[in-house]
Amino acid sequence: MKLVWALGGSFAGISGDRMYASYVRNGSSGLWLALERWGLDGTMLLALLGVFLLWGLVRPWGQVFPRWTLPLRGRRVPRWLPLAPALLGAATLAPYGVVGVGYLGLCTAGVTRIRLGEFAGEQSALEVAWVGMCGFAGYGVALAVAARSYWRRTGARAAEVG
Known part of the structure; x- marks a missing residue:
């Protein structure tokens, strides 16, 4: 959008x-x-940065710097480096998106009304809001799942096994 x-x-x-x-x-x-x-669009660029973070949480280069990071290649990625933004993002975006989706469900059902803002009609405002809120909720939940997986794979016991 x-x-x-x-x-x-x-x-x-x-x-x-x-x-x-x-x-x-x-x-x-x-x-x-x-x-x-x-x-x-600035928010689109930030979303691309977020997708890069998600990939780093689930791919091997999220644990060991890849060769295209010349000065750092081959070194272990500090555990906190991807986890800090992932946990912060999950803790803010998932609740925001999930509560927003609930609110939009109420608006769509006619229980309450959405503020129109720049939009000419309620349908247009709802279309944009649904796209945004589903994006926030989906990304926040994906961050939570990927961060948990990364946390488990890089924890103290994982280091002992590896």
Whole structure:
């Protein structure tokens, strides 16, 4: 959704230009606005960084620096390096996303109403909110699962076995 907007397309009745105008109106930084003009949404770039973190938690190069990290290659990755952001992300994104999905379920069922913000109608606001909240919930839960796996694989007993 953010990539569509950053590339100038429309999603849920909002064009990329209108989204850019809202960033300007809300006081976004010059760097953020420049990235948007180049078709690079800042939150999308942060999501890519998060995917890199997830891969590092489940792949071997998350435990031993790979050869493309020239000065560090072959050394063990300090256990806290991937676990700190993973646990922080899981502790914030999973509850936020899960509670948000619950709230959106209530909005969709008509129990409560969603705030429209920049959107012309409730349906458009719900479309964008569902995309965002499912993304936050899914990523937060994935981080929790991957961090637990990494924690177990790199713990004291795992080091003794390896």
